[in-house]
Amino acid sequence: MNPTPGKINDSFSDFNSEDAPQQQKQKKKKSSTQLPQPGTTQGSCAFDSAMITLVPITDAAHVVHGPSGCAASIWGSYSSLSSGSMLYKIRFSSDIDENDIIFGGAKKLYKGILELARRYKPAAVFVYSTCITALIGDDIEGVCKNATEKTGIPTIPVHCPGFIGNQNLGNRVAGEAMLEHVIGTAEPNTSTPDDINLIGEHNIAGAIWNVLPLLEKLGIRVLAKITGDAIYKEVCYAHRAKLNVLLSSKALINMAKSMEKKYGIPYIEESIYGIESINQCLRNIAAKLDNPDLQERTEKLIVEETAAIDEKLSLYITRLxxxxxxxxxxxxxxxxxxxxxxxxxxxxxxxxxxxxxxxxxxxxxxxxxxxxxxxxxxxxxxxxxxxxxxxxxxxxxxxxxxxxxxxxxxxxxxxxxxxNHPYAGYIGILEVARELYAAFYNPVWEQVCQLAPWEVGVEEAGNSQQEEI
Structure with missing residues (x-):
């Protein structure tokens, strides 16, 4: 069953807080809850961004129910890295053609899921609808239910045809799919008072790997990463975390708020980009977990890391x-x-x-x-x-x-x-400084600013005429 217009509007909603200024609420509602008109979507469509959100679940298979061109549209566009399975790098497509548009592509999709389940044995299968399959009304929920019963592998429908909206909506639709079909379906082996979830970071170029060692030093366990370098099972038991840390983006804020309402998990909005931001992020996590010893260790770590990075940045500051x-x-x-x-x-x-x-x-x-x-x-x-x-x-x-x-x-x-460079954490700021320095002082720009050989004579002639006058 495809999502209703009301459900789509719910995905647009940002659960405006009561203490937000009324003018801001009205402005937000106008820009974020108004359904787009056909042909007006710019940049990534909802389908693209839903895949970008879910594809970093590395041990899952991702099936595009639509023409093969849809599967190729974001092929390799985002360099989300994995420390384990590489299955997420493979794009599966039902390859809808003209006959399937007329007679329906549900049977073709079902057979394809059974075959990939036999050959690859994924931890889960995500099935993404596209504009064409949504318009012809293929029942991907029914297919996913039957495939789950037949294979025993969780098969999750994601209703994300590109025409429903732009990038932000696609992210939220992906979050709704995880909330409805994934989160809360498994339990972790152990639990600690300092378990957290990291939400909204896709591990582009390995950015999250700059942050995980910092949390490990502090004794904070990342129960689930949603979704950068994640495995399917950890997303399943994300509901047992003590805190959700929403990183840098509002795209999945509905997910954080829904988990707070359903599972009682508080959330904080933080950034891991920039020295001041990562310092504040670590402090807020420690404060929210309400552990005095953790707060003391956090301050000590911040002093050490800040001093080390300031020393390395001194040369770049002088030149930039x-x-x-x-x-x-x-x-x-x-x-x-x-x-x-x-x-x-x-x-x-x-x-x-x-x-x-x-x-x-x-x-x-x-x-x-x-x-x-x-x-x-x-x-x-x-x-x-x-x-x-x-x-x-x-x-x-x-x-x-x-x-x-x-x-x-x-x-x-x-x-x-x-x-190809991770910009998160303390190490990330050094990567940014190196790239900016290399760009500013690239010798090519000095050459670009010079006169062309055929312009040199013209300028010299003009100077001579001015001297004669």
């Missing part, structure tokens, strides 16, 4: 202080670059808010300060104008804006979901 940059990096966590820039003495003069939630936009505006510029259109013309008016030294954007930096003759850095 006073530079000015513009950020236009879409859905990527923009604030981590802002935190790094502030630590290094770099001024961020403008930023794009594309694919960010209303809360993210408010937070980004506060980080930029009163003179900060918000890029609304996010076009190359707008970016070039801001570069010229504010004498920017660097543009951080995706490749489609590279021409703007070349036209303005300033440094350019492409940081996106295909990145």
């Amino acid at each position: 202080q006073g530079k000015r940059m513009i950020l236009s990096i879409g859905s990527f966590k923009s604030w981590l670059i802002i935190f790094a820039a502030k630590k290094l003495g770099i001024e961020v003069i403008a930023i794009s808010t594309k694919n960010n939630t209303e809360e993210d936009k408010i937070r980004l505006k506060s980080l930029l300060g009163q003179d900060g510029i918000i890029l609304e259109q996010n076009s190359s013309e707008e970016i070039l104008q801001i570069i010229n008016e504010n004498q920017a030294d660097m543009l951080i954007a995706d490749k489609r804006h590279q021409d703007a930096s070349l036209t303005a003759r300033i440094a350019f850095l492409d940081i996106n979901q295909e990145r």
Whole structure:
């Protein structure tokens, strides 16, 4: 059975808190609960982002019920890493064709699930609907139920046709699927008073591996990672954690709030990007777990790690202080670059808010300060104008804006979901500093700013004429 419009609207809802300003609530409701019109979705669709959320469950099989092109649309786009199973790297598709559109593709999907269960023996199977299979009305819930009974492997339907909305909605639909079919279906072998869940981090480039050793030093056990480098079983018993830590993104906040309501697990919203943020994250976790000894050990660890990273950053601060940059990096966590820039003495003069939630936009505006510029259109013309008016030294954007930096003759850095460097934790800030330094002082930019050989003679002739006058 496919989700009703009412259920889709529920996924849009952000469970506005009663103490939020009324004006903010109304603005949030207008932007986040209004169903999109056909053809207006920009960036990742709901299907893409639902897969991005769930695919990091590494020992599960992920089946796209739709044309093979849908399975290929995000192939390799996000470098989520695994410390164990590599099954999640394989994309399975029911490969719907014209005959299936006419006669239905449910039987084809069912046979495909049985075959992959026989050959790969996954811990679970996630089945993703697409625009076509949602429109023809294939009953993927019935198929998943029958497949579960036949194979004994949990088979979970994910109702995420791309036309229902954009990236943020797809993330929330994935969260609803985990809440309804996965979380609470198993029990951990042991339990401790310091068990936590990390929610909203997908381990892009191994970012979460910069944080797990810090928590381990403090004696905090990560019961479940949702979903970066996760295995299916740990997501099943995530309901036994004592605290949910929502990292960096509001996309799965409905999941955290639902778990608080259903299982009594409190949650906190934190960031693991930037020195101040990771310090505050560790402090808040220790405080929320209400363990005085843990709080004392946390403060000691923060002092040690901060001193070590400050020493390593001193050289970069000397060379980068006073530079000015513009950020236009879409859905990527923009604030981590802002935190790094502030630590290094770099001024961020403008930023794009594309694919960010209303809360993210408010937070980004506060980080930029009163003179900060918000890029609304996010076009190359707008970016070039801001570069010229504010004498920017660097543009951080995706490749489609590279021409703007070349036209303005300033440094350019492409940081996106295909990145190969983890930016989280204390080590992550050092990675950011290295990349910014390498981009600013790349010899190519000095050559770009020089006159072309055929322009040198023209300039010299002009100078000679001025001297004669």
